[in-house]
Amino acid sequence: MKLQRRKLTASVPSFAMGDIGFLLLIFFVILARSQNDSHIQWQPAELKDIEMSAAPRATVSIDTGYKTYLDGKEISTDELASALSAVLGDTPAGQRNVFLKVHREAKATHFEPVIAAISEAGGDLVHILEPEEQSKQ
Amino acid sequence: MKLKRGKMLVDPPACASSDIAFTLIIFFLVCAAVQPETGMSQALPKTESKSEKREQSQNIEVSITPSSIILNGSPLKIDEFKTRIASELKKKTREQDRIVVVKSAPDTPYPIWLNVSQAIDQAGGILTLELETEKTINVQ
Numbered sequence: 001m002k003l004q005r006r007k008l009t010a011s012v013p014s015f016a017m018g019d020i021g022f023l024l025l026i027f028f029v030i031l032a033r034s035q036n037d038s039h040i041q042w043q044p045a046e047l048k049d050i051e052m053s054a055a056p057r058a059t060v061s062i063d064t065g066y067k068t069y070l071d072g073k074e075i076s077t078d079e080l081a082s083a084l085s086a087v088l089g090d091t092p093a094g095q096r097n098v099f100l101k102v103h104r105e106a107k108a109t110h111f112e113p114v115i116a117a118i119s120e121a122g123g124d125l126v127h128i129l130e131p132e133e134q135s136k137q
Numbered sequence: 138m139k140l141k142r143g144k145m146l147v148d149p150p151a152c153a154s155s156d157i158a159f160t161l162i163i164f165f166l167v168c169a170a171v172q173p174e175t176g177m178s179q180a181l182p183k184t185e186s187k188s189e190k191r192e193q194s195q196n197i198e199v200s201i202t203p204s205s206i207i208l209n210g211s212p213l214k215i216d217e218f219k220t221r222i223a224s225e226l227k228k229k230t231r232e233q234d235r236i237v238v239v240k241s242a243p244d245t246p247y248p249i250w251l252n253v254s255q256a257i258d259q260a261g262g263i264l265t266l267e268l269e270t271e272k273t274i275n276v277q
Contacts, residue, residue, distance in 0.1 A: 019156055019160075022160075023159070023160070023163065026163050026164075026167060027163075029167065030163075030166065030167060045247050045248045045251055046248070047177060047248075047251050047252070047255060049255070049259075050175045050176055050177050051175065051176070051177070051178075052174075052175055053174050053175065053176045053178070097178075099174070099176070102247050103247075104247060104248060105246070105247070106246075106247045107243060107244050107245060107246060107247070108201075108241035108242065108243055108244065108245040108247075108250060109243040109244070111247055111250070112241060112266060112268055113268065115181065115266060116266060116268055118181070119181040119182070119266075124178065124180075125178065125179045125180075125181055126176045126177070126178045126179070127176050127177045127178075127179060127251065128174050128175070128176040129175060129176050129177060129251070130175065131175060
């Protein structure tokens with residue numbers, strides 16, 4: 001007489017699926033949101049009466065070495081207008097926010113051509129700044 | 138005589154604590170990533186070459202240098218500039234006359250430029266940059 005071996009069933013525990021799904025969702029949210037310009041070294045200028053800014057379509061930065069970056073990638077000011085136009089595409093007016101992060105020690109020769117390029121691309125310029133401290137006012 | 142009821146010890150399941158910690162880390166990471174940024178929005182007219190514009194000659198002109206701000210030829214400090222530009226722009230009724238042409242010296246620092254442009258915005262002016270372009274001509 002043959003004895004039948006009891007079958008072992010290996011199943012994935014389903015109670016963890018909710019947690020896994022939630023973590024994956026958050027992971028992709030972070031990936032989608034982060035325009036990776038964290039490597040750019042810059043210090044914001046300070047100004048009174050500034051407000052919260054809406055989400056940007058693109059970010060242009062000028063770092064401590066006065067190099068220009070578009071969404072974290074180095075770019076020359078001559079190419080900036082066309083590259084920005086491509087990023088902004090047919091986005092309707094009012095949603096064409098372009099964040100401009102300029103190092104506080106930059107001079108007009110560095111930031112004015114960048115502002116002109118943003119204007120040429122039809123971007124809505126937002127200077128990213130820090131609120132000026134009360135003690136300095 | 139009262140009989141004391143034995144207390145039941147309920148331990149939270151320890152196997153879930155790593156999941157909870159991980160979820161908390163991600164939660165704070167998301168909070169940090171979506172932290173709103175502060176700034177100053179600025180409306181700029183589209184860039185155009187000098188030959189296309191300037192049929193209107195009544196525009197206010199501002200020159201910025203590292204040491205002074207010059208409004209229609211007279212040098213001013215930033216506080217004086219704020220009041221003067223506001224009074225100048227009050228006289229302008231048509232939108233095309235509210236254009237303020239700003240010309241900066243190459244070594245003008247960003248914070249000074251920002252103060253001037255904020256003063257123009259707050260006074261209701263339309264800031265326009267006048268840039269000098271360099272052209273290289275090869276002579277054979």
